Amino acid sequence: MGRSTRTKTTGTERGSAQGVAPCPFAVDDRTIAGHAQDIRLRLYRPLIGLAVPALLYLHGGGFTSGSLEEADETASAIAAGTPALVVSVGYSLAPAHPFPTAAQDAYRAALWTAETAPSLGVAHGGLGVVGYDAGGHVAASLTFLARDLGGVSLAAQALLGPMLDPSLTRASRGGIGDAGGKDGGKARLLDSTIADCARCYRAYLPEAAQRLHPYAAPLESRRLGGLPPALIVTAQNDMLRTEAEQYAAGLIAAGVPTEVTRFSAISHDALPGHRPALQAVTDFLRRRLPAARA
Numbered sequence: 001m002g003r004s005t006r007t008k009t010t011g012t013e014r015g016s017a018q019g020v021a022p023c024p025f026a027v028d029d030r031t032i033a034g035h036a037q038d039i040r041l042r043l044y045r046p047l048i049g050l051a052v053p054a055l056l057y058l059h060g061g062g063f064t065s066g067s068l069e070e071a072d073e074t075a076s077a078i079a080a081g082t083p084a085l086v087v088s089v090g091y092s093l094a095p096a097h098p099f100p101t102a103a104q105d106a107y108r109a110a111l112w113t114a115e116t117a118p119s120l121g122v123a124h125g126g127l128g129v130v131g132y133d134a135g136g137h138v139a140a141s142l143t144f145l146a147r148d149l150g151g152v153s154l155a156a157q158a159l160l161g162p163m164l165d166p167s168l169t170r171a172s173r174g175g176i177g178d179a180g181g182k183d184g185g186k187a188r189l190l191d192s193t194i195a196d197c198a199r200c201y202r203a204y205l206p207e208a209a210q211r212l213h214p215y216a217a218p219l220e221s222r223r224l225g226g227l228p229p230a231l232i233v234t235a236q237n238d239m240l241r242t243e244a245e246q247y248a249a250g251l252i253a254a255g256v257p258t259e260v261t262r263f264s265a266i267s268h269d270a271l272p273g274h275r276p277a278l279q280a281v282t283d284f285l286r287r288r289l290p291a292a293r294a
Helices: 013-017 072-081 101-120 134-149 184-204 208-212 241-253 268-273 275-288
Strands: 003-008 025-033 038-046 054-058 085-090 127-132 154-160 230-237 258-267
Touching (some): 025 072, 025 101, 038 072, 038 101, 054 072, 054 101, 054 134, 072 085, 072 268, 072 275, 101 134, 127 134, 134 154, 154 275, 230 268, 241 258, 258 268, 258 275
Parallel strands (some): 054 085, 054 127, 127 154, 154 230, 230 258
Antiparallel strands (some): 003 025, 025 038, 038 085
8 A cells, every 4th residue: 555754853833832742753644445445544653762552533524524634733733742653544535435434444544553553663552542523423433343343442532522413403502602602693603503514414424314323323322331431522612512521421321431521712613723622632542542651
């Protein structure tokens, strides 16, 4: 498969801003076989001379957009801040590649990472997965696939503003922002966002029956036991906040060690670049992944 490599000789400024010592890392592009087509991976490998944990990063974009390039800052910040080998996954996008392609691409990327780990200087133990927006949905689906199919062990999951409910019945229509959802302009903006999410779900789940599948509707799943420890990160001004926090409650009820962190006065779009949110993610990963060090 294809491969190209380059090296960043200094740590990311975002990593330094979070109070983490600069961590140089190599950036290595690979191409692997996906579910329906070849997919790109971008590896961020810390050059610290020690074995590090590995994790996947799954970008946002509502299943229909997003790229490795757009995910670069977030993925590199997590690589430097943990530190860890971060494999950013360029999963196939809808509508050309609907469910379950994105989840299956993530599963194949996890298998590839586990199989390639010895040559990448990765510490023994399970992988982590971090996902934002639709990537949070794909990450949750990946945890189900890893549990049900085996082949790879996941030690931690961190979901930032995840899309988890295709029905959108839990979307917050009030209590968003300072106006509490009462301001007319805010209400119109919220309705537009719900419509955008609905279009994204229709592209990824074009058949109504698919929206009942547990891998497609994580919030509806009645079998959450055996999933990896979770961090759920939400934004106060995010219509997806309620469903994400309900999912956290479901994980806790199923006995999954789960932490929830909500950040006030920020929006859904701000989460992947919000320094305190990324700090929460790297703190969680350092505690949950093998051989992770501050």
